[in-house]
Amino acid sequence: MSELNVPSLVLAGFESSGKSSLFRGLTREASGEEANFRGSTVRCRSCFSHDCRCDVVDTPGLRLEGDPLTTRLAMDRISSTDTILLVVRGTDLQHELxxxxxxxxLAGKRIAIAVTFSDKNPTEVQRLAAHYQSSLAVPVVTLDARELxxxxxxxxxxxIARACKPGTTKPPLPVPGWGLLPNASWFERPIIGPLxxxxxxxxxxxLPVIAAFRLADAVQPMIDRSVIQSLTSWLGELLPPFLAAIFCGQYGLITLGWYSFLWAFPVVLFLSISTALVEQSGLQDRMIxxxxxxxRAFGLGGRDLMPVLTGYGCNVVAVQQSRACSRCTRRSCVSMITFGSACSYQIGATLSxxxxxxxxxxxxxxxxLLFVVSLIHTRIWNGSATNRVLLPSRERSFLQWPKPLAIWWKIKSSLLQFLFQAMPIFLLIxxxxxxxxxxxxxxxxxxxxxxxxxxFHLPGWTAPAVVFSILRKDGLLIINQGNGSMAATLSTGQAFTLVWLAGTLTACLVTLWTVRxxxxxxxxxxxxxxQALTSVIVAIILGLIIP
Structure with missing residues (x-):
């Protein structure tokens, strides 16, 4: 096989065609960012492939409606290269190609074509691939991107090595025959589907959040008795007063940092398992x-739901993922994320x-309450969605059993992000x-x-928790100073109002910077x-109605 002597190879195709899986297969870059729902790639990413002897570039999926930023990013990157791998689904090959x-x-560019989903009907996919290879005079390969x-x-x-300039850039005439669309399901029914x-x-x-709460609630007393109390007592006697306060004081790395890990880590773990299963199975796309x-009645579109759900893991990633939203709904989506998507760290702190x-x-x-108020907030401040383009039924994802390796990549990515990005920041706090x-x-x-x-009928000593939550949503955990003895003095209404204010008064500074x-x-x-205005109004109401 001859070497591919080009500066870069760009993967181009529509959403959910399998580009990211091929990118991982070509570069062995196990990021696990791709998933079985549309718009899961929101940026161009590049990695050198020793086999291709060039940089391989994964682009966001192209979309013809809504003019999302991701499509413009992809088109700009595609136009700047001379070698393109067109990635199309074999189940809808004629339309997509x-x-x-x-x-x-494509004039003047060298191209090759990768036909994915070949496992759905190998014989017919091979037949169509051979037709287009002959018509366009370019190499065409059929494969299953999920299991390369x-x-x-x-x-x-x-x-890829044989990529060449096509004999024609005009779409070949359609071939009478086969085209497989994902089967309809209960999700597509008018009333039952949304329910x-x-x-x-x-x-x-x-369910993951409940499981995380049960686990943390059971583990905390045991670790406190067997490890934390003896460790803090020993360090308190060993270290100078100032260092002892840093490690063992009410806001110490051990006394408070332990709570951050205990209550946030199970949430991150169980939510990453849940989201990976939903994404890889195709269920998330059907629900969207x-x-x-x-x-749409609240100023959002179906595609905006995916970034909102991503926000339950990390608001920053969710805001970046909103690039895949239509221009007319993106601000509504970001508003919904910053107000209503309680990130995994906020959830862990709130539970604690x-x-x-x-x-x-x-x-x-x-x-x-958070979800309902965020919908109303988004509708009041952003209006109804102006993008009335319906999601084409031909673009539904296939319902399928998720691959264990893909699930593991997703979980691994989430846990590494928590351990090496979230925890260091909170320890600094x-x-x-x-x-x-x-x-x-x-x-x-x-x-x-x-x-x-x-x-809001809150005691003054809760002020640091509200302030620290502006820096970082799990900053609320400082309320657990004294092993939770002070938090135990809060009434029902005070506890509810406090977590409401800390969680909704504003997005954390990192998220606001990302929005900027x-x-x-x-x-x-x-x-x-x-957001601050809506949060304060609701908090005042809560203080009046909850004792």
């Missing part, structure tokens, strides 16, 4: 389409505080909190904010102001 030839300017066998990979590399989707979404996100008409205060059963009502406590600033801050917090990078200062400022 015809549209790609219309949309992409060594033989498939060799055939793919051979096709099933709502119930399934609730179960898939509520089923709920599309309902979401409610559990320590003896009001763990309030978590389900809290999430329900612990150090900052301990230092501020030592110099007396937290006491001063509590004194200054006490009059404002009294409006994506949409500009003006949008970020307006979003923060509107």
């Amino acid at each position: 015809g549209e790609l030839l219309k949309q992409i300017k 066998s060594p033989e498939n990979r060799t055939d793919l590399l051979r096709a 099933i989707s709502i119930l399934l979404l609730g179960a898939l996100w509520a 389409r089923s709920l599309d008409p309902l979401l 505080v409610l559990g320590a205060s003896g009001h763990g059963l309030l978590f389900a009502p809290y999430l329900a 612990c150090i900052v909190g301990a230092v501020l406590e030592q110099i007396g600033l937290l006491t001063t801050l509590a004194t200054l904010l006490s009059p404002a917090l009294s409006i 990078n994506e949409l500009g200062w003006s949008v970020a400022a307006k979003l923060a102001g509107r």
Whole structure:
């Protein structure tokens, strides 16, 4: 096989065609970011392939409606290269290849074609692939991108090495014959479909959180007695007073950092398992389409649901993923993310505080209120969705059994992000909190904010929790100082109002900075102001109606 002597190879195709799986197969870059739902790639990413002897570039899936930023990013990257691998689904080969030839300017470029989903009907896919190889005079390879066998990979590399300028850039005439669309299901039924989707979404996100709460609630007393108490006592005697406060004080790395890990890690683990199963099976894509008409009444579209759900893992990633939204709904989607998508760290902190205060059963009502208010908030401030383009039924994802390796990649990616990105930041917050406590600033801050917090019937000593939550949503965990003894003094209404204010008064600073990078200062400022206003109004109401 001859070497591919080009600076880069760009993978181009529509959403959910299998580009990201091929990218991983060509580069052996096990990022696990791709999934069986549309719009899962929202940026161009590049990695050197030793087999191809060039940089392989994965682009977001092209979409013809809504003019999302991701399509413009992909088109710009495609136009800047001279070698393209067109990736099309064998189940809809004629339509997708015809549209790609219309949309992409291929004159002067070398191309090869990879036909995915060949396992759905191998004989017919091979027949169509041979027809297009003859018509366009370019190499065409058929394969199953989900399970790229060594033989498939060799055939793919051979096709890439033989990439050439097409004999024609006009779409070939359609071939009478076969085209397989995903089967309709209960999700596509008018009333039952949205109902099933709502119930399934609730179960898939509520059950992991409940399991995480039960696990943390059972483990915490045992670890506190057997490890934390003896360790803090030993270090307290060994270290100088200032260092002892950093490690063992009310905001210490051990005393408070332990709570962050205990209550957030199980949430991240169980939610990553749940989301990976839903994504890889194709269920998430079906639910998105089923709920599309309902979401439009609140200024969102069906495609916007996926970034919102991603926000339950990390708001920053979700805001970046909103690039795949239509231009007319993207701001609504970002507003919904920053207000209503309680990230895994916020969920863990909320569970911890409610559990320590003896009001763990309030978590389900809290999430329900958060979701409902965020929908109303988004509708009031952003209006109804102006994009009325319906999601084509031919673009439904196939329902299929998820691959264990794909599930593991997703879980691994989430856990590594938590351990090496989230935890270091929160440990830094612990150090900052301990230092501020030592110099007396937290006491001063509590004194200054006490009059404002009294409006919500909250004690002044809860002020640092609200302030720290602006920096980082799991900053709420500082309320568990004294092994939760202070949180236990909160009444039902105070505990509920506190977690509400800490979670919704504003997005964390990192998320707001991401919004600024994506949409500009003006949008970020307006979003923060509107969110604070809605949060305060609801908090005042909560203080009045909940004892």
